[in-house]
Amino acid sequence: MEYFETLIVILQSTVRVSVPLILAALAGLYSERAGIFDIGLEGKMLAAAFAGGAAAAVTGSAFIGLCGAILVSVCLALVHGFASITQRGNQIVSGVAINFIALGATVILGQAWFRQGGRTPQLSGDARFTTVELPFAAELAEIPILGPIYSDLLSGHFLLTYLAFMLIPFTWWVLYRTRFGLRLRAVGENPGAVDTAGISVTWMRYRAVICCGILCGIAGAYLSMAMTAGFVKGMTAGKGFIALAALIFAKWKPVNVMFACLLFGFLDAMSIRMQGNELPIIGVVPVQFMQALPYLLTVILLAGFIGKAIPPRAGGVPYVKER
Amino acid sequence: MSVPYAKLPAWVDYGLIPLINLIVAFLVAGLVVLAVGESPLRAASLLIEGAFGYGEGIGFTLYYATNFIFTGLAVAVAFHCGLFNIGGEGQAYVAGLGVALPCLWLDQFAPWYIVFPAAILGSAMVGGFWAMIPGWLQAKRGSHVVITTIMFNFIASSLMVYVLVDVLKPAGSMAPQTRAFTDAGQLPRLDWLLASVGLDIGGAPFNLSFLLALVAAFVVWVVIWRTKLGYEIRTMGHSPTAAAYAGIRQSRIIIITMMMSGALAGMMALNPIMGDQHRMQLDFVSGAGFVGIAVALMGRSHPVGIVPAAILFGMLYQGGAEISFEMPQISRDMITIIQGLVILFAGALENMFRPAITAFFATLGGAGSDKPLPAAE
Numbered sequence: 189m190e191y192f193e194t195l196i197v198i199l200q201s202t203v204r205v206s207v208p209l210i211l212a213a214l215a216g217l218y219s220e221r222a223g224i225f226d227i228g229l230e231g232k233m234l235a236a237a238f239a240g241g242a243a244a245a246v247t248g249s250a251f252i253g254l255c256g257a258i259l260v261s262v263c264l265a266l267v268h269g270f271a272s273i274t275q276r277g278n279q280i281v282s283g284v285a286i287n288f289i290a291l292g293a294t295v296i297l298g299q300a301w302f303r304q305g306g307r308t309p310q311l312s313g314d315a316r317f318t319t320v321e322l323p324f325a326a327e328l329a330e331i332p333i334l335g336p337i338y339s340d341l342l343s344g345h346f347l348l349t350y351l352a353f354m355l356i357p358f359t360w361w362v363l364y365r366t367r368f369g370l371r372l373r374a375v376g377e378n379p380g381a382v383d384t385a386g387i388s389v390t391w392m393r394y395r396a397v398i399c400c401g402i403l404c405g406i407a408g409a410y411l412s413m414a415m416t417a418g419f420v421k422g423m424t425a426g427k428g429f430i431a432l433a434a435l436i437f438a439k440w441k442p443v444n445v446m447f448a449c450l451l452f453g454f455l456d457a458m459s460i461r462m463q464g465n466e467l468p469i470i471g472v473v474p475v476q477f478m479q480a481l482p483y484l485l486t487v488i489l490l491a492g493f494i495g496k497a498i499p500p501r502a503g504g505v506p507y508v509k510e511r
Numbered sequence: 512m513s514v515p516y517a518k519l520p521a522w523v524d525y526g527l528i529p530l531i532n533l534i535v536a537f538l539v540a541g542l543v544v545l546a547v548g549e550s551p552l553r554a555a556s557l558l559i560e561g562a563f564g565y566g567e568g569i570g571f572t573l574y575y576a577t578n579f580i581f582t583g584l585a586v587a588v589a590f591h592c593g594l595f596n597i598g599g600e601g602q603a604y605v606a607g608l609g610v611a612l613p614c615l616w617l618d619q620f621a622p623w624y625i626v627f628p629a630a631i632l633g634s635a636m637v638g639g640f641w642a643m644i645p646g647w648l649q650a651k652r653g654s655h656v657v658i659t660t661i662m663f664n665f666i667a668s669s670l671m672v673y674v675l676v677d678v679l680k681p682a683g684s685m686a687p688q689t690r691a692f693t694d695a696g697q698l699p700r701l702d703w704l705l706a707s708v709g710l711d712i713g714g715a716p717f718n719l720s721f722l723l724a725l726v727a728a729f730v731v732w733v734v735i736w737r738t739k740l741g742y743e744i745r746t747m748g749h750s751p752t753a754a755a756y757a758g759i760r761q762s763r764i765i766i767i768t769m770m771m772s773g774a775l776a777g778m779m780a781l782n783p784i785m786g787d788q789h790r791m792q793l794d795f796v797s798g799a800g801f802v803g804i805a806v807a808l809m810g811r812s813h814p815v816g817i818v819p820a821a822i823l824f825g826m827l828y829q830g831g832a833e834i835s836f837e838m839p840q841i842s843r844d845m846i847t848i849i850q851g852l853v854i855l856f857a858g859a860l861e862n863m864f865r866p867a868i869t870a871f872f873a874t875l876g877g878a879g880s881d882k883p884l885p886a887a888e
Contacts, residue, residue, distance in 0.1 A: 277861065295847075474677065491654050
């Protein structure tokens with residue numbers, strides 16, 4: 189029974205840390221499926237976390253904070269879009285640039301506006317997202333096994349958490365069951381064909397990039413307004429890159445994205461939990477090894493040793509209309 | 512892929528357009544300074560004063576520039592082969608082992624001029640090895656080098672934390688760093704070099720690795736533009752299909768290029784470890800690997816461009832530290848913004864002003880500029 193309780197606690201924190209990964213990885217999915225590589229997920233998420241924290245602190249409203257986060261993230265996404273779609277620049281270079289601009293700007297502006305060493309003020313009350321109790325969570329908690337699963341694991345998360353998990357089937361539906369999704373995938377595989385069909389490749393790709401911006405914005409808002417109460421300098425701490433790794437690990441498929449993010453989130457939760465503790469059979473595993481595991485797994489997958497990750501065929505290539 | 516841009520005279524292509532991009536990047540950075548309520552002009556003058564106004568400032572500027580020459584060259588060499596090595600940070604970090612281990616072992620009984628070559632070799636080999644794995648994976652397994660090098664940065668960071676905390680930290684010490692090297696593990700400072708022009712570098716850790724960086728820049732120029740290997744690398748970069756048709760063994764070139772790139776990034780570790788801190792500390796690379804991307808883009812991947820670009824970023828690092836004394840709003844993080852803007856305007860948006868400039872030269876007509884071709888063919 190004690191093991192079971194520990195497991196519930198670990199799974200609960202797995203869900204908590206997986207949410208920003210899921211949102212960011214889905215953001216990357218929209219962009220990369222349309223042929224725009226995006227290694228700027230980290231930067232967009234960071235800028236959104238800052239904008240959300242700042243807007244919520246000033247206005248005292250979590251909703252306005254969320255809107256601010258999305259707005260800033262979409263703006264950065266449009267810069268990336270402008271560079272890689274309109275100017276046909278190198279998408280990797282543009283993504284790197286956005287990461288640095290966000291990393292520096294959040295600290296400089298945060299210090300200038302709030303004078304707390306790059307933090308935003310602590311959020312409280314309405315300025316922060318609160319957790320939601322599912323109906324009958326308290327009453328059902330006493331039931332063995334199922335009770336804790338329902339009231340501790342499934343209930344008591346933020347609205348954004350439920351939103352993130354609902355976005356997975358939604359993304360699947362958009363991608364595979366709508367006209368928009370078909371065109372989005374086509375523009376990432378064979379933009380020439382989409383162009384021949386009389387659909388604007390440029391506009392399709394811009395829409396994909398905007399979707400990416402919105403989702404990164406929500407991910408950032410979750411970090412600074414739900415998971416913690418306020419923005420802290422460099423708070424994404426590589427989550428954007430883990431999300432990118434998860435996206436590749438999931439072979440650019442929505443449902444796989446969820447499992448990959450939960451796996452990487454689980455490793456993260458375990459590494460916090462395991463600090464100094466001994467694992468049965470294996471013995472003490474260095475925390476650093478657990479932290480490096482998502483990256484190692486992704487490299488091994490990319491190398492084709494467990495399945496093969498094939499990126500969208502037109503990914504990273506700017507589309508030049510033939511005349 | 513068709514090239515949608517008309518041909519411009521060389522001085523416009525390699526001089527004017529990069530300069531305009533750079534100016535735009537700095538103008539936008541000026542707007543940020545304005546947004547936090549300080550004067551951009553005063554910031555600029557403080558920056559230049561802090562970086563070049565006195566001997567110690569120049570010493571620090573050149574010390575930082577040394578790091579950026581190495582990492583800039585590393586990124587540039589990979590660019591020539593059409594590869595984007597974002598892993599300079601991780602390669603330099605792991606290469607710290609290649610510097611620290613020879614120092615810890617040899618500084619007991621050998622003089623510095625024995626330790627130094629061993630450390631050069633060690634850093635180049637370890638850095639090269641760390642870049643060889645992504646190179647091999649790209650060449651043989653087709654996994655994208657950008658993604659693998661990003662992953663290897665994180666793996667390197669975890670690995671080095673483990674090594675420093677659990678292996679190399681002397682018993683009884685709290686700080687995650689190696690023991691301090693004896694005199695034999697310390698590089699001679701180049702105070703005489705600046706003293707020859709009447710400057711006193713004071714406490715600046717400007718050291719011998721600067722000259723090594725200049726030698727590396729020259730060697731890179733020779734290898735890339737004057738050898739068969741360099742020709743093959745550039746051919747690969749321009750057109751992999753042409754390279755394959757010419758019988759160039761692609762996977763061999765990819766792996767060799769990545770190893771060269773990693774070796775250059777790795778040698779950067781010499782400067783902070785042997786030249787300044789005289790021990791290996793956590794995070795001694797502190798972003799220099801990423802600055803290399805901006806330096807390589809700004810220097811157009813040519814050593815002649817990279818050295819001044821590295822000195823410019825050295826100036827930003829040193830001058831930026833000075834500004835924060837006078838203007839507390841503007842910290843080192845301002846450099847990160849400038850770095851991002853330079854990468855954006857000199858890299859991703861490098862062709863933004865080209866149509867306008869092409870049109871301008873077309874109206875001038877004739878003199879030096881070829882007739883502009885139709886927009887796309």
